[in-house]
Amino acid sequence: MSSLPPPQAPLYNHPLPALEQWLRDLGAVQHGPHSCVWDLQLGGWSAQIELEVEELSIRWQSGDTPVERHFPYGFSRADVEAAILAGP
Template sequence: MTELPDPATPLYAHPLPTLECWLKEIGAVQQRGNICRWDLHLSDWSAELELETEELTVRWHQDGSRTVRQFPYGLSRADVEAAIMLGP
């Protein structure tokens, strides 16, 4: 398994295989039909994470509603992970 850099490291400093390893570590599963999209399911909500050119887009789904946020790759992995896991 790929070793992750310090959590304070901006996402742009992570090679793609390292970003994929991190997404797996937080419980996300890569979609078969679109390798840029990942699904994350927790007890209260689910989310679709998309690795885009300029940012990581997160679409949370909870009780029939949807919340969308974009996180620039300049943010630290720790900050983005905290925001994702906080949920909608």
């Protein structure tokens, strides 16, 4: 298990195992052992989180209309986590 950098650290300061542990801690499930796509189910909505080359993208689904946002790896883990958990 990787220890996480401080919550205010930018995502680019997190090694991949730490990012994966953070997503697991949020309750997300990885699509496969080497996948960069994660699913998160919370309350009345779900989110698909993708670790892309330049940014982290989130697609929330609640009802019929999906909402998509992109966060550069320069954003802090705390800010991205707050956005993810705020939902669509």
